[in-house]
Amino acid sequence: METLVKGAVAAALRDGNDESIRLYVAACVERMAPLFVGLRADEPGREADLDFYIDSVRDLWHADRPLADAAERVRRLERFPELQPNEEGITDVADTYAFFAALSLRYALPAHGSGSADDAVACGHAALTAMGMLDRNLAGAGFVAEEQRLQSLSLSGDASGMWDASVMAGRERFRAVLGRLLR
Numbered sequence: 816m817e818t819l820v821k822g823a824v825a826a827a828l829r830d831g832n833d834e835s836i837r838l839y840v841a842a843c844v845e846r847m848a849p850l851f852v853g854l855r856a857d858e859p860g861r862e863a864d865l866d867f868y869i870d871s872v873r874d875l876w877h878a879d880r881p882l883a884d885a886a887e888r889v890r891r892l893e894r895f896p897e898l899q900p901n902e903e904g905i906t907d908v909a910d911t912y913a914f915f916a917a918l919s920l921r922y923a924l925p926a927h928g929s930g931s932a933d934d935a936v937a938c939g940h941a942a943l944t945a946m947g948m949l950d951r952n953l954a955g956a957g958f959v960a961e962e963q964r965l966q967s968l969s970l971s972g973d974a975s976g977m978w979d980a981s982v983m984a985g986r987e988r989f990r991a992v993l994g995r996l997l998r
Contacts, residue, residue: 819943820936821963827970833930835970837878838977840923840935842969843942844916845981846962848872849989850945851897851916854909864895871920875927878974885928892921912992915945939966949991958988 828836851868855861871888882888892898897910897917905911919941926934943966946958965984969977 819947819959820939820966824939824963824966824970825932825936828932828935831932831970833881834878836930836932836935837875837881837927838974839966839969840926840938841872841875841878841974842965842977842981843938844872844875844920844923845978846965846985846988847916847919847942847945849985850912850992851920853989854913854916854992867891868917868920871924875923876974876978881930882924882928885924888924889921892917892924908992908995911948912945915941915948919945942966946988949988949995952995953991956991958991 828839848868852865855865867888871892874882895917897914898921905914919938922934922938922941925931926938943959943962946962949958950956961984965977965980968980971977
């Protein structure tokens with residue numbers, strides 16, 4: 816698979832320790848979380864999915880220990896409508912970004928549980944793909960460059976600063992997608 820994750824980031828993940836991989840995926844998913852939560856908040860019957868997503872994102876920030884139930888969480892997430900095969904594909908703006916947010920969590924969970932650098936790179940790739948789509952649809956947007964910068968920064972090991980930066984970036988992404996929906 817060709818990946819959008821910069822070579823230096825992918826190499827650092829492959830050469831790094833499990834804790835750095837966990838911090839990387841936690842930060843990636845934190846930045847994508849507002850897209851899933853915000854775009855699915857008003858859907859009837861999705862309350863348990865939203866709670867699961869939010870709880871999983873929170874638990875990913877415990878970078879000092881692997882998720883013991885990562886495989887079970889992946890199985891549950893794979894039952895989400897966003898990750899079900901669809902013959903027509905995804906064409907709706909909200910569905911597209913909710914899909915990429917779910918996909919990033921789909922790869923983050925096993926990366927966190929096992930320390931798999933390949934799953935971590937796939938998580939980062941999902942985030943970059945979504946941001947690339949956003950850049951193509953918004954004149955002058957720089958979401959890919961910001962995501963690449965934050966992915967590199969997340970390898971620094973400073974969880975508190977990374978959480979703050981990820982929360983802010985996630986909010987900006989959600990506002991941008993909302994702007995696309997309101998046109």
